[in-house]
Amino acid sequence: MIRSRKQARGSAAPAFLLALLLTLLVLATVYAFAAHLFPPPPPITSIAILVDRQYDLTLYVAGVVFVLSQLGLAYAVFRFRDRGQRAHFTRGNVAMEVVWTSVTLLVFLSLAIVGRKAWAEGRYMPPAPGAIQVEVTTTQFVYTFRYPGADGKFGRLDPAMISAPTGNPLGLDPNDPAGRDDIVVPALTVPVDRPIELLLRSQDVVHNFFVRELRLQQDSVPGMMVPVYFTANRIGQYEIVCTQLCGLGHNTMHSFLNVVSESDYESFLKRQAAAQ
């Protein structure tokens, strides 16, 4: 079969347009981050500041890689466009594969090592002495918080006694004296500048406890008691949201974290103890 030696030469226009589009996308993305179009709320713990630093560092590293690789792609799209030449097969380059896999591994490991403190401090460190314990129970689609009361001890829970309509959403056993002074409330109130230990539980499915200002996000898992720690340093009200898709009412599942002064905290405990 005789082929025409001279084939139609590819046009530069589509390659140029694609390269231009890629460059514009890179510029728009860099602008969205550099101009802080979506700023996070200010952090309210010292760990949240570490988390922010880690986030910035990761963003800079990933941002440089993103810009270089996308501009490289735009260049390649234009430079190696169809000019009517024969395509040729390549098996790749083992040396380059090894280099960029190792570099990627090194970058991710370094980021993980640098960021381990920010991540582990709120989870794996032993609770600070004198930390206030609050139990957090998630259920479709509410948060319930329990304070141990004056005796400092949580009362026994019995799943068979769980009955939200009769005012016992946690299934507190009325026969356990340790549970008589337990305080059960729908919102979390803590004193400012005091270490808090939350004990996360779930009654049905996996939910989540997320407060943006704490930069703290933790799943609550049925059958597990997951501790998390924080010390809030600013008085205010902050939203607690569930970030696990947990059912039809997921979007309505939220509560509030009230960080109050020591004296307001004492009066909160007194008021609630009287109301239980």
Ligand code: CUA
């Ligand atoms: Cu609970 Cu989403």
